[in-house]
Amino acid sequence: MSAATRSRTPDRLCAEAVDLARAAAEEAAAPGVVGEHEGLVSEGDRVVTHFFECKELGYRGWRWAVTVARASRAKIVTVDEAVLLPGPDAVLAPEWVPWSERLRPGDMGPGDLLPTDAEDLRLEPGYSGEDELPPNSALSEEFADLAEAEDAEVTPGAPAHLTAPARGSIAAVAEELGMRRARVLSRYGLHSAADRWEEAFGAKTPMAQAAPASCVTCGFLVPIGGSLGQAFGVCANEFSPADGRVVSLAYGCGGHSEAAVMPKPPQPAPPVIDETRVDPFPLRPSPDSGSVPAVEDASSAELGHS
Numbered sequence: 001m002s003a004a005t006r007s008r009t010p011d012r013l014c015a016e017a018v019d020l021a022r023a024a025a026e027e028a029a030a031p032g033v034v035g036e037h038e039g040l041v042s043e044g045d046r047v048v049t050h051f052f053e054c055k056e057l058g059y060r061g062w063r064w065a066v067t068v069a070r071a072s073r074a075k076i077v078t079v080d081e082a083v084l085l086p087g088p089d090a091v092l093a094p095e096w097v098p099w100s101e102r103l104r105p106g107d108m109g110p111g112d113l114l115p116t117d118a119e120d121l122r123l124e125p126g127y128s129g130e131d132e133l134p135p136n137s138a139l140s141e142e143f144a145d146l147a148e149a150e151d152a153e154v155t156p157g158a159p160a161h162l163t164a165p166a167r168g169s170i171a172a173v174a175e176e177l178g179m180r181r182a183r184v185l186s187r188y189g190l191h192s193a194a195d196r197w198e199e200a201f202g203a204k205t206p207m208a209q210a211a212p213a214s215c216v217t218c219g220f221l222v223p224i225g226g227s228l229g230q231a232f233g234v235c236a237n238e239f240s241p242a243d244g245r246v247v248s249l250a251y252g253c254g255g256h257s258e259a260a261v262m263p264k265p266p267q268p269a270p271p272v273i274d275e276t277r278v279d280p281f282p283l284r285p286s287p288d289s290g291s292v293p294a295v296e297d298a299s300s301a302e303l304g305h306s
């Protein structure tokens with residue numbers, strides 16, 4: 001008979017030791033919280049676990065599990081252990097997830113330090129790995145020691161401990177060429193950044209779909225260097241939703257520099273009745289010209305008429 005077959009049939013004496021199991025559960029639990037016997041399972045030859053309902057508030061669905069056993073050819077059953085275990089309907093906390101997997105974009109706040117893994121797929125060596133790494137590199141042992149001793153104060157504004165590389169070393173030459181970075185973006189890092197940016201400010205966004213023209217022809221687009229510059233730039237239009245953000249050249253918005261021309265202010269129509277000018281209105285002859293009437297303003301004329 002196989003072990004699996006033997007273990008399915010509970011040992012009779014162990015199965016009958018319900019009172020012994022209950023006493024063990026009540027000894028381990030607080031008084032009055034061990035409820036009904038809810039069944040048993042065979043754990044193996046002459047080893048049985050009895051389950052009792054847990055009536056403690058806050059442990060809904062949990063069960064007291066008491067394992068009893070007896071030796072071969074022995075009639076006395078003894079207690080192995082008594083523990084509280086979750087049943088199939090127990091309310092359980094979600095599975096624990098390490099912080100590095102819980103981290104989301106935007107979680108980092110002022111003063112936080114986010115270490116990059118030595119095997120981070122987004123990065124690759126910036127220059128030949130034959131040389132000694134700068135001490136601030138995540139790959140350097142010195143940096144690992146420093147991180148372990150982490151009580152060290154982080155001086156604001158002092159980005160790691162940049163020491164001058166040895167003369168003639170590859171790091172020194174790389175520094176002279178302006179390339180002294182232990183790691184740079186890998187192809188994977190470039191592609192994942194491009195995917196994120198394309199999703200946020202790319203051609204498929206509703207804003208771009210409704211735009212009169214795309215960023216590639218916009219005067220507010222600031223070009224960026226490197227290979228990503230072939231597909232992206234930075235928007236510098238303060239009225240655009242993408243101001244200060246990396247935008248795809250195929251993105252666009254209503255603030256496109258050439259999309260709409262500012263209309264000229266409309267010219268006011270000439271007044272139909274000119275009340276700003278006094279019209280001459282002669283009532284009597286002028287003394288100089290004999291029969292020519294004298295000139296009075298329109299208001300006098302009106303008064304005289306009335």
Ligand code: SF4
Nearest residue numbers: 215218235237240253
């Ligand atoms: S203003 Fe609009 S069209 Fe111009 S660069 Fe910015 S997002 Fe692109």
